[in-house]
Amino acid sequence: MRTVYVNGQYVPENEATISIFDRSFLFADGVYEVTSVLDGKLIDFNGHMTRLARSLSELGFTYVPDIDELLAVHRELVKRNNVTEGLVYLQVSRGSAGDRDFAINKDTPATLVLFTQSKSLIKSALAERGQKILTYPDVRWRRSDIKTVQLLYASLLKTEAAAKGADDAWMVLDGYITEGSSNNAYIVTKDNVIVTRQLSNDILHGITRKAVLKCADELQLKVEERLFTVDEVLNAKEAFSTSASAFVCPVAEVDGTKIGDGKPGPIAKRLREIYIEANRAAAI
Template sequence: MERTVYVNGKYLPESQASVSVFDRGFLFADAVYEVTAVLDGKLIDQAGHLARLKRSATELGMVLPCSEQELIQIHHQLIEKNQLVEGGIYLQLTRGNEGDRDFSFSDGIKPTLVLFTQARNLIENDTAQQGIKVISVEDIRWRRRDIKTTCLLPACLAKHIAHQAGADDVWMLENGVVTEGGSSNAYIVDQLGRVITRPLSQDILHGITRASLLQMAQDLDITIIERPFTLQEAYAAQEAFISSATAFVWPVIAIDEHRIGGGQPGPVARKLREIYIEIARSRAI
C-alpha cells in the first residue's frame, strides 16, 4: 500500500508529494524535525515532542504554520490513513522557499511542513533484546546540538563508518568525553549501579525519551548523576545503553570491542525499557 503523506495542508500519495527545489530545507538544511513513536495506533510522548519542536523553531526564528492541536490532528489523520499500528511519524519544518537560492532570508517566508509515517517493530525488536555494539568517533557537529535540525550529515557519515566496522552505531566524543550516540542519548551504569549521563546543554539534544527515563529511574530509586563521562569510564561500566524516540531503550553491549557487562544486556537497561513502554502506553494519545 502506498503511503499517504502530508505536505503543506494536503494529504497526498507519497509518489505525488513534492517540495520546491528552492526550498531552504533542501538547499541549506534550514529545517527542524521531530519523530514521534506510535504504539497501538497512539502517539507516545507527544506533548514533549511538540514542545521541543516549538523550541527548535523559535531558536531559529521559524514560525509553526498551524497550532499544536492541528499538528496532533495531522498525526492522527496519518495514523488512520496509513493504518499505522506501530512505528513512527516524522515531521519536518523548513524555513520555506523564496524562489531562488540565497544565503540570506526574509522574515515573511511561508514555511514548508511535511509529515510521513514509517511502520516498524518497536516492541518485538531483536536489537532491543540483544543489545548493540558501538564504536567511538570524534564529534564534528555544530555547536547547537540542542536544536533538532535536519543537518544530519555528520551523524550519517558516523553511522556509515560504524557499519563498515561491523558495529551498529557510534558514540561521539569531544575533548575525551562522550556527547551522545549517532541519533540517541548515551548512558552508563557504574559499579555502584548509578546511571550517569551528560547534563543538558547546547552540546547534546534534549531527548524527550531521556526526560521520561530519568524521572522513571528516580521513581525506581535508581541514582541519577548528570555529568560528562569519559570513554575510559564507559569501557569500565557495569552497563551502557541509549535512548531515543523509536528505540526507547537499547542496551549497549560493546564499545570499541570492549565488552560491557560481559557482553550481555544489563538489568537496569532492561528494567527501564520495560517500565518506559508500560507507562508510555498508558499515557499515549
C-alpha cells in the same frame, strides 16, 4: 502506497513535491520531530511538540505550530496508513523564497511535511542482544540541542560504524561522550549509578531521555547528570542509549571492549520495560 501530508494536503507519497529552492534542501534550514506510535496511539506527543516549538524559536522561524492542528494531522496519517506500531516524522523548513539566497527572508511561508513509517518497536533484536558501539570525534555544529535536519555527519558515522560491524557511533568532545548518532548515551557504574551527560548545547534534549530519567526516579535509582569519559564507559557495569524510535536500547560492546558481561544489563532491561509500560498507558 502511503498517504503523506504536504502543506495542508494529504497526498499519495509518489505525488508529494516541494520546491527545489526550499531552504531545507539547499541549506538544511529545517527542524524535525519523530513521534512513536504504539497501538495506533502517539507516545509523548506534547513533549515532542514543545521541543519543536523550541527548535523553531532558537532558529528564528516565524512559523508557530498549532499543536491541536498537528495532533489532528498525526492522528489522521496514522489512521489513513493503518499504523499500529511505528513512527510519524514531521519536518518544518523555512520554505522557498523563489531562488537560492543565503540571506533569510522571514516572510517566506514555511514548508510542513509529515509521513508515517510502520516499524516494530517493542520487539527489537538489537535491544535483546545489545548494541556494538564505536566512538568518533564530535565535530558537529555546536548547537546540537536544536533538532535540525543537519544530519550528514551522523549519517556518515552510522554508515562507517555499520561497515566495521558495529550498530552505532557515540561521539566524543574534549575526551567526554556527548551522545550517539541519533540517541542519548548512558552508563551504569559498578555502584549502580546511572550517568548521562547534563543538558547543554552539546546534546539533544531528548524527550525519551526525560521520560526514562523519570522512570529511573520511580525505581529509586540514583542518577548523575555529568560528563563521562570513554574509559568510564569501558569500565562500566552497563551502558545503554535512549531515543524515540528505539526506547531504551542496551549496549553490549564499545570499541571492541565488552561492557559488563557483554550482554544487556538488568537496569537497562528494566528501564526499557517500565518505559514502554508507562508510555503505552499514557499514549494519546
